[in-house]
Amino acid sequence: MKTYEIYPLINLICDDNEMSAQTYLQNFGKRNPAPVVIWLVKGNGRNILVDSGGSEAKIASVQHHPCEQKPEMLPENLVRSAGVEPADIDTVVITHLHWDHCYNLEKFPNANIYIQKREAEFAINPYPTHWRFYEHPKLGLEMPWLKHLNRITFVDGDFTLCEGVEVYLMPGHAPGMQNVAVQTTDGIYLIASDNIPLYLNWEGADIHRHIPSAIHCNLDDYYATFRKMEKVSDHVLPSHDMKLLDFKVFPSKK
Ligand SMILES: [Zn+2]
Structure with missing residues (x-):
């Protein structure tokens, strides 16, 4: 069985996030900082990124939330800190x-890029309430992924990226969301992206087994995705939880 290690690389720390945007109809008025994470999946000669981070902090702070970024948090420095040259990233x-998941692709010039067809279609024509998440031209902005069409494969549904790495179409937070399930020595970890922004979303609270993000298009899809997540994974990794800063690698070495 082929196994991999998963490195959560912290690209930005964004302050002042409204928690009710992460936990649908709950936690109004609570605000918390949120890391933006680039995930490196390493093993068996493969160097795979799941997401490529956000814009530089000074731009992100104008367009979105106030963000901090030390030089070591730039994407090229992050992958080097995990022992990989940017040119050796084979896949993204x-x-x-959304803006905080698809910037910086020019820094990984040899990578093949995978995006769900359904997500690209929605990004081109999203609801006005979602324009800012996509940095849509309606706001005078340029969507960062469009410059890389020659390297993008648009996929339609679940696929096996390589032995031990499965990609699942999991609509929820975004209609064409895909999540990545990685075989490790400690079972299957699911990189759940913004379907699960916080550990709290997966752990649930009160009557809620799991809590959706407030940013979504279809709750039927979202709850079906929760059921699929339970089926295909042993552990679920959130996208924007400050607790991720406590981990250098998954499975964690204690
Ligand atoms: Zn998002």
Whole structure:
């Protein structure tokens, strides 16, 4: 059985996130900082990124939330800190096309890029309430992934990326969301992206077995995705939880 290690690489720390945007109809008025994470999946000669981070902090702070970024948090420095040269990244799986998941693709010039067809279609014509997440031209912005069409494979549904790495279409937070399930020595870890922004979303609270993000298009899809997540994984990794800063690698070495 082929196994991999998963490195959560912290690209930005964004302050002042409204928690009710992460936990649908709950936690109004609570605000928390949120890391933006680039995931490196390493093993068996493969160097795979899941998401490629956000814009530089000074731009992100104008367009979105106030963000901090030390030089070591730039994408090229992050992958080097995990022992990989940017040119040796062979694959980037973009979970969805929100701004904090699909910048920096020019820094990984040899990577094949995978995006769900359904996500690209929605990104081109999203609801007005979602324009800012996609940095849509309606706001005078340029969507960062469009410059890389020559390297993008648009996929339609679940696929096996390589032995031990499965990609699942999991609509929820975004209609064309894809999540990545990675075989490790400690079972299957699911990189759940913004379907599960916080550990709290997966752990649930009160009557809620799991809690959706407030940013979504279809709750039927979202709850079906929760059931699929339970089926295909042993552990679920959130996207924007400050607790991720406590981990250098998954499975964690204690
Ligand atoms: Zn998102």
